[in-house]
Amino acid sequence: MSNFNIAVLDGDGIGPEVIKQGIKVLNQVAYKFGHTFKFDFAPVGAVAIDQTGNPLPDDTLELCKRSDAIFFGSIGHPRFDNDPTAKVRPEQGLLRLRKELGLYANLRPVAGYKELTHLSPLRPERMEGVDMLIVRELTGGIYFGEKGRRDDGNTAYDTCLYTRMEIERIVKMGFEAAGKRRGKLMLVDKANVMESSRLWREVTREMAADYPDIELGFMFVDNAAMQLILNPAQFDVIVTSNMFGDILSDASSVLAGSLGLLPSSSVGSEVGMFEPIHGSWPEGAGQNRANPVATILSAAMMLDHLGLVKEGDAIRKAVNTVLESGKGTEDLRPKEQVGTDEMGDLIVAAL
Ligand code: IPM
Ligand code: MN
Numbered sequence: 001m002s003n004f005n006i007a008v009l010d011g012d013g014i015g016p017e018v019i020k021q022g023i024k025v026l027n028q029v030a031y032k033f034g035h036t037f038k039f040d041f042a043p044v045g046a047v048a049i050d051q052t053g054n055p056l057p058d059d060t061l062e063l064c065k066r067s068d069a070i071f072f073g074s075i076g077h078p079r080f081d082n083d084p085t086a087k088v089r090p091e092q093g094l095l096r097l098r099k100e101l102g103l104y105a106n107l108r109p110v111a112g113y114k115e116l117t118h119l120s121p122l123r124p125e126r127m128e129g130v131d132m133l134i135v136r137e138l139t140g141g142i143y144f145g146e147k148g149r150r151d152d153g154n155t156a157y158d159t160c161l162y163t164r165m166e167i168e169r170i171v172k173m174g175f176e177a178a179g180k181r182r183g184k185l186m187l188v189d190k191a192n193v194m195e196s197s198r199l200w201r202e203v204t205r206e207m208a209a210d211y212p213d214i215e216l217g218f219m220f221v222d223n224a225a226m227q228l229i230l231n232p233a234q235f236d237v238i239v240t241s242n243m244f245g246d247i248l249s250d251a252s253s254v255l256a257g258s259l260g261l262l263p264s265s266s267v268g269s270e271v272g273m274f275e276p277i278h279g280s281w282p283e284g285a286g287q288n289r290a291n292p293v294a295t296i297l298s299a300a301m302m303l304d305h306l307g308l309v310k311e312g313d314a315i316r317k318a319v320n321t322v323l324e325s326g327k328g329t330e331d332l333r334p335k336e337q338v339g340t341d342e343m344g345d346l347i348v349a350a351l
Contacts, residue, residue, distance in 0.1 A: 001034040001035055001036070002306075002308070003035070003036045004035070004037050004069065005040065005066070005067045006026075006037055006038065006039050006068065006302075007060075008023070008039050008040065008041045008042070008070075008071045009041075009042055009043070009044040009064070009070060009071070009072045009097075010073035011044050011045040011046075011073040011074050011090075011280065012046045012047055012075045012076055012090060012280040012282070013074055013077070013279070013284075013285040014073075014280060014284055014290035014340075015072075015073025015280055017286070017288070017292075017340050018276065018290050018291075018292040018294070018295040018340065019071060019073040019295060020344070021292035021296060021340060021344030022071060022292065022298065022299045022344075023071075024344045024345070024348050025296050025299055025318075025344065025348055026039075026071075026299050026303075028348045029303065029311050029315065029351065032314070032351060033308070033310075033311050033314075039071075040067070042057070042063045042064075043057060043060060044056055044057075044060055044072075044090075044093045044094070045074075045075030045076065045090035045091075045093050045280075046075065046076070048090075049088055049090060054093075055075075055088060055090050055091075055092045055093030055094075055096075056093035056094075056096045056100075060093075061097070061100060064097065064273075065101070069272055069274065069302050069305065069306060070097075070101075070271060070272070070273040071275075071298070071299065071302060072094075072273050072275035072298075073275065073276075073280075073295070074278065074280040074281075075093060075094055075279075075280055076090050076091065076279050076282070077090055077280065077282060078282055095143065098138050098266060098273075099139050101269055101271060102269035103138055103139065103267060103268045103269060103272070104137060104139040104140070104166070104169060104170060104268040105135060105136075105169075105170055105266065105268050106135070106137075106138040106245065106249075106264060106265070106266045107136075107264060107266075108133070108134040108135075108245075108252075108253075108262065108264045109134075109262070109263070109264075110130065110131075110134065110232075110249075110252045110253060110262060111130060111131045111132075111256065112128075112130040112131075112255065112257075113256065113257065113261070115323060115326075116256065116257040116258075116261075116332065118257075119258060119332065119333060120255055120256065120257045121254060122229065122255060126231070126232065127233075127255065129233040130233050130255060130256075131233075131236075132232065132236060132237065132252070133237045134237075134240070134245055134249045134252065135170065135173055135174045135237060135238065135239040135245075136240060136241075136242065136244075136246065136249060137166065137167075137170045137239075137240070137241050137242050137245065138245075138266055139166075139242075139268075140161070140162055140163075140166045140241075140242060141160050141161070141162060141196070141241045141242035141243055142158050142159065142160040142241075142242065144161075144242075145158060145159030145161040146158075146159045146161075147159065160194065160241075161196065162199060167199060167200050167203045167204070168203055169268075170239060171187070171200075171203060171204050171207055171239055172207065174187075174237055175208075175210075175211045175214055178214050178236055178237040179213065179214060181236050181237060183213060183214055183215055183236065184215045184235075184237065185211075185215070185236070185237050186216075186219055186224075186235060187200060187201065187204050187216070187218050187219070187239055187240070188219050188220075188221050188239070188240040188248065189201060189218070189219075189240065189241065189244070190220055190222075190244075191220070192220060196241070197241075200241065204216070204218075221247075221248070224238070224244075225251060228255070232252065249264075250277070253277050253278075257332070258291060258332055259277065259278045259294070259331075260290065260293060260294050260329065260332075261291065261293050261297070262276065262277040262278070262294050262297070263275075263276060263277070263294050263295070263297035263298035264276070264301070265301040265302070265305060267305065272302065272305045274301050274302040274305070276294030276298055277294060278294055288340045288341055289330055289339065289340065290329065291332065291343065292329075292340050292344050292347075293319055293347075296315060296319060296344070297315070299315060300313075300315035300319075303315065314351060315347075317350075318348075318350035318351045319347055319350075321350040322343070322346045322347050322350050327346060328343065329343050
């Protein structure tokens with residue numbers, strides 16, 4: 001039996017309601033396996049801007065630093081999206097959190113569900129055997145390089161900068177993940193154009209000597225985008241930079257049939273952060289419509305990370321049972337449609 005302190009940053013839009021389902025499930029796990037989870041809530045994103053003017057208030061960051069894990073909902077609000085002059089944005093909260101906590105690796109597993117292949121935009125035979133992990137670098141590259149405007153604001157720039165150290169630690173994670181899976185690692189980059197990508201290739205090639213059992217491949221990102229649609233089953237582990245990983249993981253997430261199914265973890269330091277891949281879906285907020293499965297599976301990744309692997313497996317099994325039952329939220333176009341809350345209850349009941 002163990003005790004864990006979990007910081008809950010439920011954020012904006014549908015964040016709070018999907019997190020609520022995740023907590024229900026975690027409480028059931030605690031009860032069933034005899035653990036204690038203590039949840040402390042703190043604001044982040046647009047909600048935090050409204051309350052304090054800061055998308056990541058100091059108290060929130062402090063809470064995260066002293067917790068065992070961070071359970072994160074989603075952030076973003078449309079009122080900031082089309083305002084290029086906004087100085088403070090919800091997204092800055094998430095980016096600062098990643099940077100401050102040293103969460104340099106973002107792991108995004110993508111797998112098809114047999115019973116949901118009809119939801120995939122791809123033909124069922126193309127979905128067969130799709131099971132990949134995208135390892136996205138999360139605290140470097142163009143997201144964090146120097147940016148600004150020159151010439152009276154008429155020229156804008158964002159710099160993509162990577163150091164050998166940053167590349168080595170994320171690629172190492174890619175090799176190790178591949179070793180635990182099907183033994184294939186694909187480095188995705190734009191080495192035909194970008195100098196930073198050429199450094200990624202150089203470093204990765206050197207490191208390959210330490211991993212003789214891993215089959216290493218290289219692919220340009222434009223081709224990778226196409227291959228993810230044409231033949232997604234060819235991929236085992238993809239390792240890539242921050243922005244390419246952002247784009248490719250959103251693209252791959254719909255292969256499974258719904259963005260509402262896919263979890264992620266951000267790790268690298270003592271405390272990991274666990275969150276659904278999807279955004280805050282402001283139009284759907286507060287309507288009991290959002291799919292909580294991505295968040296609940298993120299809770300399972302959190303338990304794995306805390307060393308509670310059989311507990312994480314129990315959650316994944318419960319989710320499968322419910323998905324197989326034909327019940328689901330509207331995005332799954334199920335035989336029997338249920339709301340966010342009921343979906344959470346069904347998964348708790350299946351545990
Ligand atoms: C993600 C999101 C974030 C990102 C945004 C909200 C800053 O799209 O986690 O993928 O681009 O990293
Ligand atoms: Mn994204």
